[in-house]
Amino acid sequence: MDLSPILSEATVASAGETGSWRNYRPLVSSELCSKCGNCIVYCPEGVIFEGVDSVEIDYRFCKGCGVCREVCGQKAIEMVPE
Amino acid sequence: MILPGNASCQGCPISMAMRCLDVIKNPVLVIPAGCSTVIAGLHPKSAMKAPVVHVPFPSTLAVACGLSEAYKKLGVEANVVAWMGDGAADIGFAGLSASAARRDDVITVVVDNEAYMNTGTQASLSTFWKAKTTTSPAGKTEERRNLSLIMLTHKADYVATASVGYIRDLRKKLRKAGEMAGFRFIHIHAPCPPGWRFPSEKTVEVARKAVMSGAWILWEYDGKLRLSKAGEKYALKENRIPLAEYLKQGRFLHLSERDIREIERKIDEDWEFLLRFS
Numbered sequence: 001m002d003l004s005p006i007l008s009e010a011t012v013a014s015a016g017e018t019g020s021w022r023n024y025r026p027l028v029s030s031e032l033c034s035k036c037g038n039c040i041v042y043c044p045e046g047v048i049f050e051g052v053d054s055v056e057i058d059y060r061f062c063k064g065c066g067v068c069r070e071v072c073g074q075k076a077i078e079m080v081p082e
Numbered sequence: 083m084i085l086p087g088n089a090s091c092q093g094c095p096i097s098m099a100m101r102c103l104d105v106i107k108n109p110v111l112v113i114p115a116g117c118s119t120v121i122a123g124l125h126p127k128s129a130m131k132a133p134v135v136h137v138p139f140p141s142t143l144a145v146a147c148g149l150s151e152a153y154k155k156l157g158v159e160a161n162v163v164a165w166m167g168d169g170a171a172d173i174g175f176a177g178l179s180a181s182a183a184r185r186d187d188v189i190t191v192v193v194d195n196e197a198y199m200n201t202g203t204q205a206s207l208s209t210f211w212k213a214k215t216t217t218s219p220a221g222k223t224e225e226r227r228n229l230s231l232i233m234l235t236h237k238a239d240y241v242a243t244a245s246v247g248y249i250r251d252l253r254k255k256l257r258k259a260g261e262m263a264g265f266r267f268i269h270i271h272a273p274c275p276p277g278w279r280f281p282s283e284k285t286v287e288v289a290r291k292a293v294m295s296g297a298w299i300l301w302e303y304d305g306k307l308r309l310s311k312a313g314e315k316y317a318l319k320e321n322r323i324p325l326a327e328y329l330k331q332g333r334f335l336h337l338s339e340r341d342i343r344e345i346e347r348k349i350d351e352d353w354e355f356l357l358r359f360s
C-alpha cells in the first residue's frame with residue numbers, strides 16, 4: 001500500500017522562514033566567545049553551531065528570542081535591532 | 083529531533099525540551115492536542131525527525147501502549163514516548179494512571195507550562211495558586227496538583243522532575259529513561275513567555291529561579307527517591323533566593339506581600355512532604 005499521501009515529511013521551515021519573525025539579531029563577538037557551548041544547548045531553535053573562532057548562528061531560522069544572550073556567561077552575544 | 087523553522091513562539095520552553103529527545107534511541111512520539119502538536123507541524127510537513135502520531139487526549143497512553151506492544155511483536159526497536167502538556171495530563175489522567183498501574187513499557191513526558199497554552203492560557207490543575215490565567219482572572223483559587231508525586235505513588239519504574247533551566251540534567255534523565263524498560267515518567271517545568279507574561283529571552287532565567295527559590299523541586303525515583311544534584315542545595319532554605327525574584331512575571335504582578343509569604347509557606351510544606359518519601 002502506498003502510504004506517501006498520508007505521511008508527513010520531516011523538513012526545515014515547516015512554519016516558513018522563521019528568521020523573518022526577528023526584531024533583534026543576536027551578534028556573537030569572536031573575541032569574547034569561549035565556545036563553551038551553553039548557547040548551543042539552550043537555543044530553542046537549535047540554530048547555533050560551533051564555528052572556527054566562535055559559535056555561528058543560522059539567521060534563516062533564528063527567531064531573535066534572546067535566550068542565547070541570557071545564558072552566555074562571557075557576555076559575548078549582543079542583540080541589535082533589525 | 084526537532085527541525086528549525088517550526089511554529090513555536092520565540093523563547094519556547096517546549097522546543098528546548100523537544101531538542102533533548104536526541105538522547106533517546108528510535109523515539110516514536112504520541113502527541114495529544116497542545117502547543118506540542120502545533121510545533122510538530124501541520125500535514126504534509128513535519129518539524130520532527132521522528133514518527134509522530136497525533137491523538138485525542140484520553141487515548142494517548144492507550145495508543146502509546148498499543149504501539150509499544152506492536153513494535154515488540156514485530157521485532158522493531160522503538161522507544162514510544164507519550165509527549166503531552168499539563169492540560170492533556172489533566173484531561174487524559176484516567177488513561178495515564180491506568181497505564182502507570184499496568185507498568186506499560188512507555189515513556190511519558192509532561193511539558194508543564196502550568197496552563198492550557200495552545201487554547202489561550204486557561205488554568206490547569208498544574209497552575210500555581212494565585213496565578214492569573216484567562217479562566218482565573220483574579221488569580222487561581224485552588225492549589226496546584228503535584229502530578230509527579232502522584233505518578234510516584236503508582237510505583238512507576240522511573241519518575242523524575244526536570245526543568246528547561248537545567249538542560250544537562252534534563253538530558254541525563256531522558257537518556258536514563260530511554261535506556262530502561264517499564265513505565266517511565268518525566269515532568270518538565272516549562273516556563274512559557276506569552277502565557278506567564280515575561281520577555282522571551284528570560285525562559286531559562288525564570289526556570290532557574292523556580293528551582294533556586296524552591297518552587298520547583300528537581301528529583302528522581304528509580305526505586306529510591308533522590309534529590310537531583312542540580313537542585314539539592316535548595317532543600318536548605320538559607321540557600322534559596324527570595325521567592326519574589328521568581329514571581330516577577332506578569333501573571334503574579336497582583337500578589338501582596340502576604341500572598342508571597344503564604345506561597346513560601348506552601349513551598350516549605352511541599353519540600354517537607356516530598357522528603358518523607360526519600
Ligand SMILES: Cc1ncc(C[n+]2csc(CCOP(=O)(O)OP(=O)(O)O)c2C)c(N)n1
Nearest residue numbers: 115116117118167168169170197198199200
Ligand atoms: C478533544 C479535544 N478537546 C479540546 C481540544 C482543545 N484543546 C486544544 S489544546 C488544549 C489544551 C492543551 O493544554 P496542554 O496540554 O497544557 O498543552 P499546552 O498547549 O499548554 O502545551 C485543548 C483543550 C481539543 N483539541 N480536543
Ligand code: SF4
Nearest residue numbers: 033034036037039072
Ligand atoms: S554561551 Fe557565549 S561563550 Fe559560550 S559558546 Fe555561546 S556565545 Fe560563546
Ligand code: SF4
Nearest residue numbers: 043062063065066068
Ligand atoms: S536569538 Fe534565540 S533563536 Fe536566535 S540564536 Fe539566540 S537563542 Fe537561538
Ligand code: SF4
Nearest residue numbers: 090091094117199274
Ligand atoms: S505558548 Fe508557550 S509553550 Fe506554547 S508554543 Fe508559545 S512559548 Fe511554547
Ligand SMILES: [Mg+2]
Nearest residue numbers: 167168195197
Ligand atoms: Mg500546558
